[in-house]
């Protein structure tokens with residue numbers, strides 16, 4: 001188990017606020033340059049990553065999403081050098097870590113914390129002992145350890161659980177301890193490997209809000225691996241999509257969600273938004289609605305409402321919203337809405353043509 005704590009320097013407990021760097025041109029905090037990773041050799045060789053090039057900026061909450069076996073864990077384990085690259089370069093805070101000795105790597109790891117799906121707490125130590133452990137390894141003086149652990153318990157809202165053991169805690173509380181432990185030595189990067197996959201939706205929400213505070217209040221760059229698009233939507237500002245070891249898409253969450261380019265990404269997005277009617281929905285809609293059914297993309301800059309209002313005013317068109325939804329991210333809103341259009345064939349056709357001038361329109365078949 002790594003808490004990323006070895007060799008951490010003693011210092012002021014709190015990190016300064018660091019602004020988000022969306023659109024900045026400063027050097028990335030983490031860079032993958034044409035990185036490949038192959039496990040094993042010969043006929044048994046497995047290509048876990050294939051030529052991945054990726055930048056993560058300081059201040060990002062960066063999500064890495066992909067199906068089972070896509071290479072997400074391998075990629076994240078390469079950030080803290082738990083796995084080495086077969087080819088390519090990984091540059092962290094300006095240092096190419098692919099050329100470092102194990103001793104130098106320990107120094108790099110001391111700038112990172114990691115949390116896990118199964119929490120990885122030590123069952124024989126109480127909460128205080130778990131959080132203090134990385135400080136003990138880093139040889140912090142006892143009084144500083146105490147001050148830091150108290151500060152972290154306060155930050156994660158578990159002051160009253162200091163002397164409880166992991167088995168006495170809920171899943172959400174265990175993950176809070178995991179987060180406190182990962183932050184103990186003031187890392188600049190927090191790696192979260194499926195950190196909410198074992199939690200129920202309400203607890204997931206709490207942990208995600210806490211990760212957001214880690215980012216915004218402590219200035220820690222957070223890299224989140226997940227197979228849940230909801231997690232991406234909820235906290236990330238940027239997202240990378242992996243498919244069988246390849247990076248198939250990367251961008252702001254708004255870009256990737258509202259205009260997914262690859263099929264795999266489209267499926268992830270649709271699974272999270274559930275705004276496109278499936279076969280059963282379409283049958284039901286057709287039974288209930290006799291008009292023409294069209295699916296329209298809704299984004300920030302279209303004028304769907306205005307088009308519909310105008311056509312209703314100047315013709316016999318009537319319309320209804322019969323399926324779908326719009327979701328909101330910090331940099332925009334988008335989604336898909338199924339409309340029923342009723343009127344003479346000419347006014348329905350005109351309406352579809354006008355909608356096509358402002359957005360993507362599909363007939364629901």
Ligand SMILES: Nc1ncnc2c1ncn2[C@@H]1O[C@H](COP(=O)(O)OP(=O)(O)OP(=O)(O)O)[C@@H](O)[C@H]1O
Nearest residue numbers: 039046047048066067068069070071072073074075
């Ligand atoms: N130590 C290893 N030895 C051999 N193969 C490995 C090893 N670690 C990972 N792999 C293989 O590399 C590929 C990518 O695995 P990885 O765990 O990175 O994927 P993942 O996207 O995190 O998947 P999951 O969501 O299922 O955890 C898989 O085919 C996996 O079996």
